[in-house]
Amino acid sequence: MPDPASTGAPPRSGGPPLAATPDLLSSLAPLLADWLPGRRWFAGHGRLITGFTLLSATELLPGAAAGGPPGLLHLLVRVEQATAPAAGAPPGGDCYQLLLGVGRELPPRLAPALIGRPAGGPLRGHAVHDALLDGRLCGLLLERLRLPGRIGVLDFHREAGAEIPPRLPGRPLAAEQSHTSLVYGETLILKVFRQVTPGLNPDLELPRVLAGAGCPRVPAPVAWFEARPPERGAEPTTLGVLQPYLPGCADGWQLALAALAGRADFTAPARALGRATAEVHTALARALPTAALRRPQLESIAAGMRARLESTARAVPGLRPYRAGLRAAFDALATAGRGGGSWAAQRIHGDLHLGQTLRPARGPGRWSLIDFEGEPARPLAERRRPQPAVRDVAAMLRSFDYAARSGPSGGDAWSLEWARRTREAYCRGYVEGGGPDPCAAPELMRAYETDKAVYEVLYEARHRPDWLPVPMAAVRRLADGG
Numbered sequence: 397m398p399d400p401a402s403t404g405a406p407p408r409s410g411g412p413p414l415a416a417t418p419d420l421l422s423s424l425a426p427l428l429a430d431w432l433p434g435r436r437w438f439a440g441h442g443r444l445i446t447g448f449t450l451l452s453a454t455e456l457l458p459g460a461a462a463g464g465p466p467g468l469l470h471l472l473v474r475v476e477q478a479t480a481p482a483a484g485a486p487p488g489g490d491c492y493q494l495l496l497g498v499g500r501e502l503p504p505r506l507a508p509a510l511i512g513r514p515a516g517g518p519l520r521g522h523a524v525h526d527a528l529l530d531g532r533l534c535g536l537l538l539e540r541l542r543l544p545g546r547i548g549v550l551d552f553h554r555e556a557g558a559e560i561p562p563r564l565p566g567r568p569l570a571a572e573q574s575h576t577s578l579v580y581g582e583t584l585i586l587k588v589f590r591q592v593t594p595g596l597n598p599d600l601e602l603p604r605v606l607a608g609a610g611c612p613r614v615p616a617p618v619a620w621f622e623a624r625p626p627e628r629g630a631e632p633t634t635l636g637v638l639q640p641y642l643p644g645c646a647d648g649w650q651l652a653l654a655a656l657a658g659r660a661d662f663t664a665p666a667r668a669l670g671r672a673t674a675e676v677h678t679a680l681a682r683a684l685p686t687a688a689l690r691r692p693q694l695e696s697i698a699a700g701m702r703a704r705l706e707s708t709a710r711a712v713p714g715l716r717p718y719r720a721g722l723r724a725a726f727d728a729l730a731t732a733g734r735g736g737g738s739w740a741a742q743r744i745h746g747d748l749h750l751g752q753t754l755r756p757a758r759g760p761g762r763w764s765l766i767d768f769e770g771e772p773a774r775p776l777a778e779r780r781r782p783q784p785a786v787r788d789v790a791a792m793l794r795s796f797d798y799a800a801r802s803g804p805s806g807g808d809a810w811s812l813e814w815a816r817r818t819r820e821a822y823c824r825g826y827v828e829g830g831g832p833d834p835c836a837a838p839e840l841m842r843a844y845e846t847d848k849a850v851y852e853v854l855y856e857a858r859h860r861p862d863w864l865p866v867p868m869a870a871v872r873r874l875a876d877g878g
């Protein structure tokens with residue numbers, strides 16, 4: 397066994413609880429400033445980190461006894477950055493949930509998870525690692541959900557009557573993600589939000605509502621955990637949601653890329669997906685409040701779109717030449733209500749794309765929709781507002797365009813025609829499934845498609861700069877009135 401003294405780590409036993417130690421954050425800050433920008437889920441790429449604020453610290457498993465296994469520390473940390481965040485980001489910086497493994501030594505298999513060893517403070521010399529890459533600590537998180545209760549500011553809940561088997565082995569999902577998901581025993585999946593926003597996350601709210609409404613298109617939450625707010629009466633902040641894992645499924649993105657690679661038609665799956673989307677919309681409209689959008693609301697939605705365009709153009713210079721052309725779509729939306737008409741609004745998915753859809757190998761029509769968080773960069777209150785359902789349709793149409801432009805055939809004439817036919821089939825399925833005809837509201841459709849492309853420009857610039865040409869191609873087309 398390695399000599400604990402060789403790490404220079406002071407003993408952790410007998411000291412004050414970690415969470416109460418004033419220099420905990422200052423000792424972790426240099427490590428986090430190096431580590432965070434390398435994470436896919438970090439939303440602040442390209443902006444200098446200027447400081448951190450500790451919002452809460454909870455020791456889920458006291459650890460780091462000499463030679464013992466790592467403990468588990470839960471932090472909510474606000475990250476301050478040099479330049480202004482884009483439209484919709486909270487003032488004062490984005491908030492992140494960090495689950496840190498803390499031990500004297502780090503087993504070699506966890507070397508890729510190492511964040512670093514603080515040079516001072518209560519963890520001086522200890523190895524601090526990303527606990528969500530550590531199967532043992534992931535297991536502990538599931539155990540907390542299996543036996544719900546309260547630890548520090550954290551509350552763990554289990555749906556009444558739901559069963560969680562003990563000791564399921566956990567593994568992080570190897571998928572491109574905005575957050576991190578852990579799969580337990582191939583039966584449950586826990587999504588741990590990395591960037592968190594105060595309040596109830598629609599990714600918990602809407603699947604619970606849909607489960608209550610008997611809608612089979614969305615996996616029903618089994619358990620979740622949240623942080624109690626500092627202010628009385630405020631909603632808790634959702635931190636993680638446990639759902640049944642749908643085994644043997646491929647997501648719509650993989651299926652679409654496979655179809656493109658084989659030059660195969662995708663209209664039948666797209667049509668079935670349109671029907672599934674309409675079913676979910678119908679269930680949400682029945683279960684939750686709806687609204688009618690008239691001239692003032694349309695003007696205000698258009699103003700929001702214009703503001704997002706402006707702030708995105710400030711952050712992404714390549715967008716600037718297309719501003720006037722894109723604004724025309726928002727102007728048309730603002731004037732659409734002048735004739736006295738009204739448009740229905742309801743709770744929607746909010747960030748629907750092919751990666752949010754799952755289909756089992758057997759059962760080509762059995763699409764499920766996942767990830768109801770909405771666009772993570774938008775304020776939560778906005779994401780939870782009733783909106784035209786056509787917004788989800790427009791977002792899915794963007795996704796077919798993404799697939800055609802980023803697949804193996806990379807935007808050749810055949811792929812673009814594939815996208816056109818696939819988009820048309822999806823809309824047809826949507827109407828067959830009971831949804832309103834997307835072609836009946838062309839101003840809304842074009843405005844939402846444009847707004848989505850602008851959102852994607854910012855998303856790609858912040859998270860995946862190599863992908864920026866994909867939404868930029870749509871920007872050029874939409875700015876031209878296409």
Ligand SMILES: Nc1ncnc2c1ncn2[C@@H]1O[C@H](COP(=O)(O)OP(=O)(O)O)[C@@H](O)[C@H]1O
Nearest residue numbers: 571573574575576577615640641642751766767
């Ligand atoms: N219930 C589920 N069953 C099987 N796989 C799932 C399930 N939920 C999510 N996944 C997989 O996890 C991936 C990420 O989930 P998602 O909720 O979209 O997370 P994120 O918002 O971090 O991207 C999905 O693309 C899908 O492959």
Ligand SMILES: O=P(O)(O)O[C@H]1O[C@H](CO)[C@@H](O[C@H]2O[C@H](CO)[C@@H](O)[C@H](O)[C@H]2O)[C@H](O)[C@H]1O
Nearest residue numbers: 573574747749750751771772794795798852855
């Ligand atoms: O992580 P989430 O799934 O919550 O959504 C974010 O990341 C998506 C990419 O993973 C991003 O979607 C964009 O890229 C997709 C291809 O990878 C494409 O199908 C979508 O149409 C496109 O918007 C999504 O916008 C973002 O919120």
